[in-house]
Amino acid sequence: MESAHVYNVDIEWLQDRKGVASSPELDNTVEVVTPPEFPKGIAGVWSPEHFFVAAVNSCLMTTFLAVAENSKLNFVSFKSQATGTLEKVEGKFMMTKVLLKPHVVLPEGESPERAQKVLTMSEKACLISNSVKSEVVMDATVTFA
CATH class of the missing domain: 2.20.25 (N-terminal domain of TfIIb)
Structure with missing residues (x-):
């Protein structure tokens, strides 16, 4: 690459x-x-605000897909909700926080701890999250199918 x-x-x-x-x-x-x-x-x-939050959220998904594949993590589904908070800081509007709420469903026999590790690695590797000033917080859930 x-x-x-x-x-x-x-x-x-x-x-x-x-x-x-x-x-x-x-x-x-x-x-x-x-x-x-x-x-x-x-x-x-x-709006640009929707695109901003969507960029962070979709980057988490695409990064998760790559990390999960490389880690050989089997999963049934991935969904994520995201909320961006726009606030006025020092007289200027900025997106101060993006809350990511990914939900991964695993097949029986897969490790939820491993899935959480893959999610954490994905959030840390997300190039969009790494490129913005906003605080990016992840609140992940992992369940079985």
């Missing part, structure tokens, strides 16, 4: 507080808006 990778994202304003995100590397586009908590924000559409 190369030591540097480049990801391109283009944003184009459409109208009001709405635009569209695209990438020359991807087929899909995604609408993006100012969230409704802000003046003239729009409800029901992805």
Whole structure:
């Protein structure tokens, strides 16, 4: 794997507080808006704040998938809920905390302690979590199918 990778994202304003995100590397586009908590924000559409939390949460998943595979951890399912807290700090809004709540279901005979270790390794190795100033907290659960 190369030591540097480049990801391109283009944003184009459409109208009001709405635009569209695209990438020359991807087929899909995604609408993006100012969230409704802000003046003239729009409800029901992805916002930068949603994308931020989704980036941290999806990075945990993709890192978990790689670490689990390399560790030969068998699992039945992986789901994760994430909550981002946006606060004003020293006069500026910032995402101060992202709470990750992954839930891994194991087949009988697999070790829950090993699964917790893989989750912890995944959280520590997540490149997005390692790239942001926000506190990232994980509250994982592991159960059997």
